Amino acid sequence: MSKEPDRLFAQPLGQVPDFAFNEDVVRVFPDMIKRSVPGYPTIVENLGVLAAQFAQPHTALYDLGSSLGAVTQALRRHVRQDGCRVIAVDNSAAMVERCRQYLTAQDSMFQELLPVEVIEGDILALEFQPASVVAMNFTLQFIAPEQRLALLSRIRQALLPGGALILSEKLRFNDPQEHALLTDLHVAFKRANGYSELEIAQKRSAIENVMKPDSLEEHRERLLAAGFSKVVPWFQCLNFASLIALP
Numbered sequence: 265m266s267k268e269p270d271r272l273f274a275q276p277l278g279q280v281p282d283f284a285f286n287e288d289v290v291r292v293f294p295d296m297i298k299r300s301v302p303g304y305p306t307i308v309e310n311l312g313v314l315a316a317q318f319a320q321p322h323t324a325l326y327d328l329g330s331s332l333g334a335v336t337q338a339l340r341r342h343v344r345q346d347g348c349r350v351i352a353v354d355n356s357a358a359m360v361e362r363c364r365q366y367l368t369a370q371d372s373m374f375q376e377l378l379p380v381e382v383i384e385g386d387i388l389a390l391e392f393q394p395a396s397v398v399a400m401n402f403t404l405q406f407i408a409p410e411q412r413l414a415l416l417s418r419i420r421q422a423l424l425p426g427g428a429l430i431l432s433e434k435l436r437f438n439d440p441q442e443h444a445l446l447t448d449l450h451v452a453f454k455r456a457n458g459y460s461e462l463e464i465a466q467k468r469s470a471i472e473n474v475m476k477p478d479s480l481e482e483h484r485e486r487l488l489a490a491g492f493s494k495v496v497p498w499f500q501c502l503n504f505a506s507l508i509a510l511p
């Protein structure tokens with residue numbers, strides 16, 4: 265894993281460009297996500313444990329918006345069902361290239377890992393194979409809001425009985441006081457992880473046009489509208505949460 269620290273927003277940028285998953289972000293991504301998303305390491309590790317409970321023999325396990333493949337690596341280590349394969353999908357060429365390198369490194373360190381395919385492509389254009397596990401770890405929030413229901417409906421159609429969608433997202437809150445409190449506490453988390461006020465402010469303006477969080481209520485209603493039968497939150501740390509949605 266690259267150990268390069270995230271200083272992408274440390275200098276005044278004048279006009280802050282919209283956030284993009286480009287080569288600069290790829291270089292610092294492991295550090296950036298760990299210092300920016302409270303609970304991220306816990307979510308990734310437990311996602312493997314959860315997935316192992318839902319995986320069905322001879323099915324696909326998807327990691328949608330796989331970035332550098334942290335979730336894919338957890339799936340490959342934890343799932344022991346016969347004949348499962350992991351399909352990781354990301355539309356950032358820079359992410360996909362580095363992800364493939366990390367997975368090759370994982371292959372050389374562990375035996376009996378699930379086979380994996382990394383696809384460079386848009387998850388909105390993906391033809392889903394029958395799947396028992398679909399993980400979207402902080403990816404739906406980057407999909408245009410008007411496309412989210414259709415995507416979740418297609419995931420629901422691909423999911424087999426006994427399977428699950430595991431959906432992690434940054435949340436917003438309808439109650440203004442709750443929203444302000446958890447947003448302030450997230451800023452405190454970033455500060456405690458060494459980000460300056462300038463870094464925090466510039467990152468906020470970089471992501472505000474490209475990342476649109478929903479509330480827990482919106483997620484639940486949309487998942488039910490997409491045909492899921494049950495939505496169970498299993499983790500929340502400040503304004504970041506992860507849900508299990510059952511077909």
Ligand SMILES: Nc1ncnc2c1ncn2[C@@H]1O[C@H](C[S@+](CC[C@H]([NH3+])C(=O)[O-])CC(=O)[O-])[C@@H](O)[C@H]1O
Nearest residue numbers: 285329330331334354355356386387401402403406
């Ligand atoms: N339409 C799309 N199609 C495919 N990929 C997309 C699309 N839109 C965005 N992405 C990809 O979704 C990923 C979101 S990061 C996921 C972290 C990872 N899951 C992790 O657990 O480490 C979340 C974050 O950085 O907050 C990026 O790699 C984008 O290129």
Ligand SMILES: O=C(O)C(=O)Cc1ccccc1
Nearest residue numbers: 296297300301434467471475
């Ligand atoms: O940094 C933030 O404030 C976030 O909300 C999370 C995040 C993490 C990594 C890339 C983009 C957004």
